Amino acid sequence: MLTGSWLQILANSRYSLSSNRTVIFPVPFPWHYFRLGCFLFILGLSTTRISAQESPQLISVLPLAGQRDTEIVIRLSGKFLRDATQILTSSEQIVATIEKVKRNPTVSFSGQGLVAEIPNQDELTVNLLIDANSPVGTHMLRVVTPRGVSNALQFIVSDLPEFTEIEPNPEIDSANSISLPATINGTIEAPGDVDSFKFWAKKDQHLIFDLSAISIGSKLDSILTIYSEKGEVLGQNDTSTSLDANIEFKIVADGNYVLQVKDLRYRGGKQFFYRLSIGELPRVDAIFPLGGKAGSENTIALTGRNLKGVNSMQLSISPSAPIGIQQFRVTTSDDLSSNEFPFSINAYNEILETEPNNVSAMSNSLLPSQIVNGLIDPAKDLDYYKIEVKSKERLLIELTADRLNSQLDAVVQIFDPKGDLVVDNDDAIGSDAIIDHTFSTSGEYVIEIRDINGRGGKTYGYRLQARPLTPDFLVSVDTDTLRVNRRSCTILPVSLMRIDGFDQAVQLSVLNLPPRITASKIIIEPSQNRALLSLSADKTAELNWTTVILSATSNLAGDRMVRKSRPIYLTVIDTAPFRLTLAELSVNLLQTKSAKLHLKLERQSNFTGPVKLSVIGLPTNVISSDPTITSGHNQAVISLRGINFVARELFPVVPAKGRYTISVSGSTTIDNQPVTQSSTIIVLAIDEAPFTLTATPVIQSFVLPIKDESQPEQIEGLEEVEQITTQTEPVGTAIIEIIATRQGNFTGTIDLSPVNFPDGLSVSNVDIQDQEDKASLTFSAYSQLETKTYKVKISGHAMVNGQPFIQESPEITIKIIR
Known part of the structure; x- marks a missing residue:
């Protein structure tokens, strides 16, 4: 910045600041204007406007779906999309190109202290090229801007022609005409609105009317009604799975029919949208067996509707197939795809239930860790299995049905060698039963399986396994979009799911980091399931986005275990208006006592506003003071207290002993937009108090x-x-x-x-x-x-x-x- 002495030098000289050129003014120079110009220039430097670095937010995708092997135009609406540079899709077979950007109008003022926002949204017109081989189902779209990668919204690829409802169509006489099969994209736009659709169908066609609303984020609680052309009600359904309506209807005569859609409680609005597929749609209702072993050959029976003669499939499972549940669809001879259906892949030996086994004396033998695929068929069927166990042996008896789309609501009971009931279970995960039991005595125990309501049939399959515990873990992140400012850091909350009593420490690291970006290496202790991890950007880090992955590593009985998170979109953006620094590298807190954190606020550019502080990552029952650093101040002291009081009796509750990762978050508002920064993480060590x-x-x-x-x-x-x-x-x-x-x-x-x-x-x-x-x-x-x-x-x-x-x-x- 120019100083007063430099102004005087300029005022008394006829030379330019350049060392290789001399400028001679031919007439008397108006120095008073020159001085004023310099003053205004300096004032301009000192009043540089601070602006929020807005994070792109995707709010809606319209239309929500498109047919494969087509090229369509969609509109993406949201906030801070005006500088969009790219559209990311979750499938290489969907290519997105930005055609037009409609920017939200803005308002500017000549002075300071006034900020206005027009409540509109930015809108992108995007061309989507959907390949003919693009998988049917849900895909994800994101918008990339210089300020980051947006959240993801779903886009559905279908194999049916797409039709958009045309208003008004409340009555049979004003119904939209459609040709089957088709998928209708509609909205119950106002309270009391009704949408009507007319179609022609042949006798003996088995039509399925499958509406999706709540399952795709809509508020519509749908009800479907089928009418004859004369207005006679032929069928109605209000709820099926997940509150979305579904009707199956066999056409009794050639002719025109009308389908009406409305909200069960006569509500409506822009958020009451739906997708309605109509036609002789293939549907898989059940398979048997429900899974198979990696590296095996399997014959899978299929039960369903409109499958065009498909009743089985030969399934080869690769030895390297990932363990877990995969989804499949059946594409029929008329090139229509069925619904998704789950199939379980495991690493254990598998057998099939052998009937009759509906009394204890005829129990099938089951070995520990073996998986049996069974079927409760017919109604009121009972299945019995016998297993030999040792004294003090601990086994996990797990039945999987509901998680694999079976209709079985199973009750599992275990009887000892004398025939006495030892333990039972109904609903542990959904309607699936799980029993974790340590057997007191050796002998042959019997496992009984039945449906709680006495139902049964081809759609009541299950998988049963009795196995020793196999400790394992999974790692996940709270968000898959992160932004980090140069000369600052961002915080990534991490969660650990411990399986079957896994109690080892887990080390966290970040893979695929770009140059000049670093990540803290954190260890989650055996007693903990949460941690914070920080990513820091150097002042010269490239302003760009990339994908990184969180890696979690542990050891169990000498075996190295590595688990990874989903990809994380990380964007480096320019310097923030402020930066937070903790004086402490770690802090010790005795249960029931207090400790202090000393924080420094480094203000950038011209930022003078208040910053509200909070401590993130604190264990349960640690309370922080969360002060605000007001304008003109740059420091704060945060108090931590290691005790909480609950209930009317003020019963003291203390945090669990251990080491935790914490960070201080500071938030302010600039241009009506929130701006948040975080300190690097430090370790909070909770020490045990001798008594409370x-x-x-x-x-x-x-x-x-x-x-x-x-x-x-x-x-x-x-x-x-x-x-x-x-x-x-x-x-x-x-x-x-x-x-x-x-x-x-x-x-x-x-x-x-x-x-x-x-x-x-x-x-x-x-x-x-x-x-x-x-x-x-x-x-x-x-x-x-x-x-x-x-x-x-x-x-x-x-x-x-x-x-x-x-x-x-x-x-x-x-x-x-x-």
Whole structure:
């Protein structure tokens, strides 16, 4: 920036600032204008406008779907899409090209302190080229801008012609005409709106009317009604799976028919959209078996509708096929695709149920870890299996049906060798049963399976396995879009799902990081399932986006285990208006006590606004003060307290002992848009307190007589305080119990003493003795107490490992009533 001395030099010189050129002014130069121009230039530098770095947000996709082997135009609406450079699709067989950008109108002011926003959305017109081999189903779209990658919204690829509803069409006479098969994209636009569609059908056609609304994010609670051309009601359905309506209808005569769509409660609006597929649509209802072993050959029976003679398939499962559930579709001879249906792939040996096995004496044999594929058929069928177990053997007995689209709502019971019921289970995951049991004695146990409602049939298949626990884990991230500013960091929350008692530490790292981007290496301890990980960008990091992956590594019995997250879209953007730095590299917090964090706010450019602070990643029952750094200030102290009080009784709850990763987040608003920055993560170590104190009750009332305002008789020779003590006896007493919760190996004596007791309230001198957990204290109230409410505590003192330790009870409320 130019200084005053530089202005004077310029004002007294006829030379330019360039070292190789001389400028001679032929006429007297107007130096007063020059000085004014320089001043305004300097003022402009010092008042550079701070703007929010808006994150792109995708709100809607219209239309929501397109037929494969077509080229269509869609509209993407959202916020901060005006500088979009690219559309990302989850399939290489869908190519998206931005054709037009409609920017949201803006308002600018000549001065400062005013910000206006017009409540419209940016809109992108996008050309989609859908390949003929593009998989039918849901795909994801994202928008890329210089400020980041947007959230994902779904786009559906179908194999049916797409038709968009044309309003008005509330009556049979005004119904839209469609040709079958087709998928209708419609909206119940207003309360009471009805959409009508007319179609021609042949006798004996088995039509399926399949509506999707709630399942694709709509608010429509749909009801479908089929009419004859004369208005006679032929069929109706309001709910099926997931509240979306579905009708199957066999055409009894050639002719025109009308289908109407409406909301069950007569609601409507832009969010009441739907997709309705109509035709002789192929539908898979059931398969058997429901899964297979990797590396095996399988014959799978199919049950369904409109499958054009398809009733089985030969399935080869590669030895390298991923373990888990995969989805499949059947494409019939008329090139129509069925619904998705799940198939389970496992690494265990598999067998098929052998009938009859509907009584215990005819049980099929089942080996540990073996998977049996069974069927509850017909109704009221029972299936029995026998398994030999050892004393103290722990097995996980798991039945999978609901998760594989079976209609079975199974009840699993286990009987001991004497025929006595040991344990049973109904719904553990959905309507599937899971039993984790340690068998007390050796012998042959029997497993019984039945449907809770006594139903059965070809659609009531299941997979049953009794296996030892196989500890494992999965890792996931809370978000798949991240933005990091140069010279700053961003925080990635990570979750761990521990399976079958997995209790090992897990190390986190980030793969595929671009140059000048670094990530912290974090270890999630055995007792924890959450952690924070920070990614930092150098001041020279390239302003661009990339995809990275979170990797989680552990070891179990000498075997290295690696699990990975879904891809994460990471964008580097320019420097933020402020940066947060913690003075501490780590902090220790003793349960029930307090600790402090010291934070520095580094303001960039011309930012002077307030920043609201909060601590993220805190374990349960740690409370933070969360202050605000106001304008003109750049520092803050945050208090952490390692105790919480719950319920009316103020029962103290402390955080679990361990090491946690935390960060301080700071938020402000610029141009009506939120701006958030985070400090790098530090370790919060929670240490165990030797004991905590609880009081019961925590509210105690004393009813005292009305004070006598007359002067009491004085006793000669006593001071004023002695006069009160001598003349006043307790007018009320109460017992309050102090309970100590001991932790670790602490068993010593706890000395109790009063805190904040007023004159006129006393407590008996009782301590919690060695090895004991409570003491009953007598509270005594005297007449000189004022008519008011007092807040007091009881303090506990003890020697722990040669050091004094002090702990206080929750506040005890003393109410004085006259």
